[in-house]
Amino acid sequence: MVTIGDVARAAGVSRSTVSYALSGKRSISDETRQRIQEAITRLGFTPHAGAQALATAQTKVIGLMLRFHDDEFAPAMLQYVLPLSDTAREMGYDVLMVTDADGAEALRRITKSGKVDGLILLDVAHNDPRLEPLRAAGKPGVLVGLPQDTDGLDILDLDFAAAARMLVDHLQGLGHREIILVTPPLEVFKRGISYSWRFRDAAIERARELGLVLHAHYGESRQPAVGETLNAVLDEHTSATAMIVHNDGSVAALPMVLHERGVRVPEDLSVTSLYSQEFGRTFSLPYTAVETSPRELGRLAVRQLVDRIRDGDGPGPHRVRFLPPTLTDRGSTT
Amino acid sequence: MVTIGDVARAAGVSRSTVSYALSGKRSISDETRQRIQEAITRLGFTPHAGAQALATAQTKVIGLMLRFHDDEFAPAMLQYVLPLSDTAREMGYDVLMVTDADGAEALRRITKSGKVDGLILLDVAHNDPRLEPLRAAGKPGVLVGLPQDTDGLDILDLDFAAAARMLVDHLQGLGHREIILVTPPLEVFKRGISYSWRFRDAAIERARELGLVLHAHYGESRQPAVGETLNAVLDEHTSATAMIVHNDGSVAALPMVLHERGVRVPEDLSVTSLYSQEFGRTFSLPYTAVETSPRELGRLAVRQLVDRIRDGDGPGPHRVRFLPPTLTDRGSTT
DNA sequence: CGCACTGATCGAACCGGTTCGACGATCATC
DNA sequence: GATGATCGTCGAACCGGTTCGATCAGTGCG
Numbered sequence: 001m002v003t004i005g006d007v008a009r010a011a012g013v014s015r016s017t018v019s020y021a022l023s024g025k026r027s028i029s030d031e032t033r034q035r036i037q038e039a040i041t042r043l044g045f046t047p048h049a050g051a052q053a054l055a056t057a058q059t060k061v062i063g064l065m066l067r068f069h070d071d072e073f074a075p076a077m078l079q080y081v082l083p084l085s086d087t088a089r090e091m092g093y094d095v096l097m098v099t100d101a102d103g104a105e106a107l108r109r110i111t112k113s114g115k116v117d118g119l120i121l122l123d124v125a126h127n128d129p130r131l132e133p134l135r136a137a138g139k140p141g142v143l144v145g146l147p148q149d150t151d152g153l154d155i156l157d158l159d160f161a162a163a164a165r166m167l168v169d170h171l172q173g174l175g176h177r178e179i180i181l182v183t184p185p186l187e188v189f190k191r192g193i194s195y196s197w198r199f200r201d202a203a204i205e206r207a208r209e210l211g212l213v214l215h216a217h218y219g220e221s222r223q224p225a226v227g228e229t230l231n232a233v234l235d236e237h238t239s240a241t242a243m244i245v246h247n248d249g250s251v252a253a254l255p256m257v258l259h260e261r262g263v264r265v266p267e268d269l270s271v272t273s274l275y276s277q278e279f280g281r282t283f284s285l286p287y288t289a290v291e292t293s294p295r296e297l298g299r300l301a302v303r304q305l306v307d308r309i310r311d312g313d314g315p316g317p318h319r320v321r322f323l324p325p326t327l328t329d330r331g332s333t334t
Numbered sequence: 335m336v337t338i339g340d341v342a343r344a345a346g347v348s349r350s351t352v353s354y355a356l357s358g359k360r361s362i363s364d365e366t367r368q369r370i371q372e373a374i375t376r377l378g379f380t381p382h383a384g385a386q387a388l389a390t391a392q393t394k395v396i397g398l399m400l401r402f403h404d405d406e407f408a409p410a411m412l413q414y415v416l417p418l419s420d421t422a423r424e425m426g427y428d429v430l431m432v433t434d435a436d437g438a439e440a441l442r443r444i445t446k447s448g449k450v451d452g453l454i455l456l457d458v459a460h461n462d463p464r465l466e467p468l469r470a471a472g473k474p475g476v477l478v479g480l481p482q483d484t485d486g487l488d489i490l491d492l493d494f495a496a497a498a499r500m501l502v503d504h505l506q507g508l509g510h511r512e513i514i515l516v517t518p519p520l521e522v523f524k525r526g527i528s529y530s531w532r533f534r535d536a537a538i539e540r541a542r543e544l545g546l547v548l549h550a551h552y553g554e555s556r557q558p559a560v561g562e563t564l565n566a567v568l569d570e571h572t573s574a575t576a577m578i579v580h581n582d583g584s585v586a587a588l589p590m591v592l593h594e595r596g597v598r599v600p601e602d603l604s605v606t607s608l609y610s611q612e613f614g615r616t617f618s619l620p621y622t623a624v625e626t627s628p629r630e631l632g633r634l635a636v637r638q639l640v641d642r643i644r645d646g647d648g649p650g651p652h653r654v655r656f657l658p659p660t661l662t663d664r665g666s667t668t
Numbered sequence: 669c670g671c672a673c674t675g676a677t678c679g680a681a682c683c684g685g686t687t688c689g690a691c692g693a694t695c696a697t698c
Numbered sequence: 699g700a701t702g703a704t705c706g707t708c709g710a711a712c713c714g715g716t717t718c719g720a721t722c723a724g725t726g727c728g
Contacts, residue, residue: 001448003684014708019686026687029706046446050387051684054713059384061430061449068416074616075409082402085433089440094449096395097431099419106423112380114335115395115428223618253618259593282408284557284587337714348678353716360717361675385714388683 002043010039022047053114061094062305063116065103065130066123071187071221073248079276080122080144083298091306093117104129111137118305120144124155126192140308142301146194150320154308156301159322160195161202163290166325167244167272168206168214170288174333176242176270178213180233184247186218199246199274215240221249230257242270242333245287251275252283270333277328287332290325297323336377344373356381387448395428396639397450399437399464400457405521405555407582413610414456414478417632425640427451438463445471452639454478458489460526474642476635480528484654488642490635493656494529495536497624500659501578501606502540502548504622508667510576510604512547514567518581520552533580533608549574555583564591576604576667579621585609586617604667611662621666624659631657 008015013032020026021036028036039045053059064084068074085095096116100106103121107130110116117139121130124145134141135152142154171179181203183189184196200216207214217233220226226249234257245251251273258265265271265286273289280289300321342349347366354360355370362370373379387393398418402408419429430450434440437455441464444450451473455464458479468475469486476488505513515537517523518530534550541548551567554560560583568591579585585607592599599605599620607623614623634655 001684004686005684015685016687016709017707020707023686026707027705032706044446046443048388048684049447049449050384050393051713052447052686053384054382054388054715055684055686057713064431074412078408078412081431082408082433085431089432089434094444095431097398097415097419097429098423099416100423109380110428112378113383113386115383223615227618256590256593256618259590281557284561284590335714338716339714349715350679350717351677354677357716360677363676366676382714385683386716388685389714389716391683 001048002045004045004047006043007036007039007045010043011035057114058309059115059117060092061096061116062088062302062309063096063098063107063110063119065098065107065119065121067099067101067103069123069187069191071185071191072123073221073252075282076248076279077122079278079294080298083295084120084302087299087302088306091302093302093306104133107137108133111139118142118309120301120305123193126194128192140305142305142308144297144301146198146320150318152318154304154318155320156297156304157195157320157322158290158292158297159324160199162322163274163325164199164202164244164246165206166290166327167274168203168210168212170327171242171244171270171272171333172210172212174242174270176212178237178240178242179207179215180237180240180243181214181216182219182230182233182243182245182247182250183216184218185220185249189218196246203244213240219245219247219250221247223253226250226253227257230254231261234261234263240269243272245271245273248275248279251285251287254287255285265332266334272333280330286330288330289328291328293323293326335382336379338379338381340377341370341373341379344377345369391448392643393449393451394426395430395450396422396636396643397430397432397441397444397453399432399441399453399455401433401435401437403457403521403525405519405525406457407555407586409616410582410613411456413612413628414632417629418454418636421633421636422640425636427636427640438467441471442467445473452476452643454635454639457527460528462526474639476639476642478631478635480532480654482528484652486652488638488652489654490631490638491529491654491656492624492626492631493658494533496656497608497659498533498536498578498580499540500624500661501608502537502544502546504661505576505578505604505606505667506544506546508576508604510546512571512574512576513541513549514571514574514577515548515550516553516564516567516577516579516581516584517550518552519554519583523552530580537578547574553579553581553584555581557587560584560587561591564588565595568595568597574603577606579605579607582609582613585619585621588621589619599666600668606667614664620664622664623662625662627657627660 004015004018008018018036021028021033088095098106119141121143124143124147126148128147131147144156146157183200189196204214215237220229263269271287273287275289276292276294338349338352342352352370355362355367422429432440453475455477458477458481460482462481465481478490480489480491517534523530538548549571554563597603605621607621609623610626610628
């Protein structure tokens, strides 16, 4: 391995001079800088990350904490991971992906050992056990998903309540009076993933305000339960003219279910949902839907985190930020 | 931050004694060991990863290099990532996930800076640009996917040729004489992902041996091309009685396509494919298929890598290992 | 009883960077 | 021509671990 000492010797300067030439923290004459630069490329020097971390207490790595649950539709989470990783790299950070079953313990481990400069937590629950160790860690963290206690944390999430109102309003504007709402599975509510009730409760509330009938039912994430549940719900509410599907697994299975039942969209049933453009393309979903913007959310999360890391908790107060929903009309309502 | 020096002071011993107590590399009296242990838990000591990496030249991190291409079905790769991550953790390693567009450069960066102890490369191409820097890095690497030059590398992959023969044999045994084969998209062949032609060529070869007619066509990964292509192929070969689908995107879209055409499986068409149980469940695919075992592949890859890391290239010669395919009969052939 | 050996511990050096304080040279200022 | 900045560079200390060699007490053996 080639060290900074090798470079210094080759360039005929001291180690500290090489370091300063690299960091630019002190002025170095053009001539010396060039000799150093030449030596670096000739020898192929790259600073040792461990040594750097030791000296600077910075790792240039961010931790990404996620977990795949049986009650979730796995491909959906992937949409967040890639933009996060790409954005991190753009900003000079690598990503340590942590999928431990015990998230709290894993978080403690990687923060206390100084493996990461900051953390991004996905799929945050109402009473998330990772928050206590996160607060104790003294490292910046950005959450995607809304917990109960937001004190001292940066949070990013879609405004699910506004999204629900937007969809109900949209359907009401088209004259629908009876709507089926498929929510996330019961287990997701139980796990405390707040978007599930934020969306549902806002939808129910808005329907009430507008005098609409809204039937809320839990969806499922896995086959064959998904299809069975969708069929049962459709059987139960034959007079409903519109549907809001707030569940990735259900919406992915919906085209097949409707096709088998001979239900035409939008002639027989207006269908709306909530998914990203990317997700819709992958699963060829033809529904008018609120865009969930995972790409934007991921980018914003990393930016926010890196700002905090750089400014050491300086750039203003912690805050909860909800992205405003936007509707993509794919012609599945009438 | 609490250091090993703090622990030593609290326990009334030297720093080296604490280190030895922790590593067990020299004998320590029971009494001292307990005092140290008590001090560690009381103070909440965790070794600094950077310092450890510097002193031992080991990071306990493995790099996972992957890339999502437009011509691929993104959810499919996820199946490999999770088992990899879980297995790594079981064996005491964290995972640095690298998704850079320039994989070769990224590989150089993380190996030369000593950020990882070893690497796993997914989706390896025939002439993969990452192999040169990998060989130069002097760190162990395990590939999933078969490159042209396997010298000095450990490789794991499904035996796609055997899988192809298995499916052709299966259909021939049922009396089919004319078979449609949907291969991965042309772009995948062009990128040099060898499983595409390993499977196709073996299927063609076997069909020839058995005197069967086999129509090979490129599939697509994205909507709406997937559906259009499948329909075109089915239109072209109306006398074919069986189908082999070797393409994630196509097989995920197939149920809908067949349903829309009114084709019953297996009465009108016998359908076989190649996907994992997990994948099949997520997309509710009902086809008899070769199991791709991403979970097992992931586990084996990490195990192999960790063995190499531990034994410093000692545990026997490098080798290419093909997992034998197994057929899961889901009743979609007759 | 003296000697070799083992077990438990310590101190110092080392891993490869960064950073602080000091120092000589150069240059403008009065 | 002395004074004080400023610039460019160096040496030493430091970050927090690990490991080598040495020391010392206790033990077994001839």
